Amino acid sequence: MQVVVEPPAFRRALCRARAEGERIGLVPTMGSLHAGHRALMALAAAAHRHVAVSIFVNPLQFDRPEDLAGYPRDLGADLRACEEAGVATVFAPSDADMLPSGTATSVSVAGLGDRWEGSSRPGHLAGVATVVAKLFSLAGPCAAYFGEKDFQQLALVRRMAADLSMPVEVVGCPTVREPDGLALSSRNALLSPAERRAATVLWRALEAGRAAVAEGEDRPETVASAMSGTITAEPLASVDYAAAVDAADLTVPASLSQPAALRLLVAARIGSVRLIDNCAAPRPAEPVEDDRGLTAARAS
Numbered sequence: 001m002q003v004v005v006e007p008p009a010f011r012r013a014l015c016r017a018r019a020e021g022e023r024i025g026l027v028p029t030m031g032s033l034h035a036g037h038r039a040l041m042a043l044a045a046a047a048h049r050h051v052a053v054s055i056f057v058n059p060l061q062f063d064r065p066e067d068l069a070g071y072p073r074d075l076g077a078d079l080r081a082c083e084e085a086g087v088a089t090v091f092a093p094s095d096a097d098m099l100p101s102g103t104a105t106s107v108s109v110a111g112l113g114d115r116w117e118g119s120s121r122p123g124h125l126a127g128v129a130t131v132v133a134k135l136f137s138l139a140g141p142c143a144a145y146f147g148e149k150d151f152q153q154l155a156l157v158r159r160m161a162a163d164l165s166m167p168v169e170v171v172g173c174p175t176v177r178e179p180d181g182l183a184l185s186s187r188n189a190l191l192s193p194a195e196r197r198a199a200t201v202l203w204r205a206l207e208a209g210r211a212a213v214a215e216g217e218d219r220p221e222t223v224a225s226a227m228s229g230t231i232t233a234e235p236l237a238s239v240d241y242a243a244a245v246d247a248a249d250l251t252v253p254a255s256l257s258q259p260a261a262l263r264l265l266v267a268a269r270i271g272s273v274r275l276i277d278n279c280a281a282p283r284p285a286e287p288v289e290d291d292r293g294l295t296a297a298r299a300s
């Protein structure tokens, strides 16, 4: 496994791999790797001889300095996880190399990038799109792997790649969860034991929303209230947003019977830690898939 820190060295390493006929699968991450990231690496490795993982805590996607400063980091453990996953190249650039001062270009996706995470965390999604575009440009991957855990991010990257004709397939990976339903997240490490117990409220809220949809509720606001009511009932939690949306563009439809597919979205603070989660919501006539995602044990 080669570890490169400078963008030109990353570009050269992957140019060399392509010249040798290898197909590259890219997994962009912010490090602090867990079983969710490992599932992405495994999916990439199943389809690509050369898996490249980027580890970059992107300052552009943090709207609060204290959130950026407190973000968990452990490069040594991350490199061990990459090695175990059979990763060929790790790219771990510095802020200054990745975002040199004087950078004047950013990528924003109108509409999709403005709602939910876009309005709760101004600048966040443009920060994601800009750095992902830069990673695509440096790496030249055939495919890039993103988790459904960050459903809006996945939709945004897909849209960006389509709109800008980027020659990369964007692949989504099911959310990896703890046995009690909590989606794995690097931020879970910041929860106290009591907050960790309370954090299951996101999954409980999604289950409440999903049950309402399965029973035939077609008013998005009623499903949203079922979810936000569940979160509000948890003393350590406060709701940021809860919504039932069209899975294609994340808009709220007039009736839940309209979209081709529905998605439920929640964002909440547990103490001072902000967490997000989402799931599909089959309507009465639709097949019910096991949407608990992968459990951490199965994904490892």
Ligand code: AMP
Pocket: 028, 029, 030, 031, 035, 036, 037, 039, 040, 145, 146, 147, 148, 149, 150, 173, 174, 175, 176, 177, 183, 184, 185, 186
């Ligand atoms: P992050 O390091 O949090 O920026 O995440 C890097 C990638 O891993 C993103 O595409 C995330 O959506 C994905 N990811 C994070 N948590 C999970 C999870 N629990 N299950 C599946 N993918 C995840």
